[in-house]
Amino acid sequence: MTIAAHLRVYVPASRADGPVLPHVTDRTGLSRVLRAGEFGLSAESSRDDAFVIDDDGVRYVCPRNPRLRILEGLLAFRHAYGESAAAALVPEEVADRAAAELDRIHARFPGVKSHILTSPFAIPLRWFAVFDPAERIVEDTESGISVRYRTELSEGLLRLRRAVQVIGDAGFDEAIVEQVGDLVRWLEEFPRDALVELDYGGVVTLFDDADLVLDETAADIADSLAALEREDFEAAGEHYGLAAARWAHAHGLAYAN
Numbered sequence: 001m002t003i004a005a006h007l008r009v010y011v012p013a014s015r016a017d018g019p020v021l022p023h024v025t026d027r028t029g030l031s032r033v034l035r036a037g038e039f040g041l042s043a044e045s046s047r048d049d050a051f052v053i054d055d056d057g058v059r060y061v062c063p064r065n066p067r068l069r070i071l072e073g074l075l076a077f078r079h080a081y082g083e084s085a086a087a088a089l090v091p092e093e094v095a096d097r098a099a100a101e102l103d104r105i106h107a108r109f110p111g112v113k114s115h116i117l118t119s120p121f122a123i124p125l126r127w128f129a130v131f132d133p134a135e136r137i138v139e140d141t142e143s144g145i146s147v148r149y150r151t152e153l154s155e156g157l158l159r160l161r162r163a164v165q166v167i168g169d170a171g172f173d174e175a176i177v178e179q180v181g182d183l184v185r186w187l188e189e190f191p192r193d194a195l196v197e198l199d200y201g202g203v204v205t206l207f208d209d210a211d212l213v214l215d216e217t218a219a220d221i222a223d224s225l226a227a228l229e230r231e232d233f234e235a236a237g238e239h240y241g242l243a244a245a246r247w248a249h250a251h252g253l254a255y256a257n
Helices: 066-079 083-089 092-108 125-130 153-169 174-187 201-206 209-213 217-229 233-256
Strands: 004-012 035-037 040-042 050-055 058-063 116-120 136-141 144-152 195-199
Touching (some): 004 125, 066 092, 125 174, 144 153, 144 209, 153 195, 201 233
Antiparallel strands (some): 136 144
């Protein structure tokens, strides 16, 4: 089982390039088979299909672009480490082949981009800043509790831009501000009538059902930002601390792996 959460962007089906092949999962919605490929192991289908949803009478699609995401993920993983560690984790010749193939994909399909961000084991707390706490959707499915948030991209961008402004004004380290800014820049590449969805995915297996039902991380992040905005740093720290403590175990697994 792949334990990961996903941040997805769905665009109206009318904006899709050509016919859409809907993605088919097992009844749990989770990938269960690891496949070995040229650039490592993958736990998802290599079909060029898309997630499809209907929201308020409108059909939306989220292209999976698996090959594109594998290549981008491999190069991002390598760039996240120092030169010696990067070479050991992803040999230079493998990185060169991945970069060359990525260039060919962009040359052939100039507008192609990843519609999905994936985070193993835990959800980056900055992702919650995209959503209003009231947008949380908790469902009891055949495979257990499902948790997700969904919002209009235009609203999510407004919230994120405010977050960048607030943490910047509060004097946070530039690296932290830049991480939220990167999320803003990624979302800005999509049409404003798109939808953004945070899906806990397999990460739900790391929590008890009661903890998932009572999870108020988005509210804690929103309250922390509001406290920062009014310069109540003690309250901001308390709210952020609640969110961080809730996810400490999951983030620990991410680092351990």
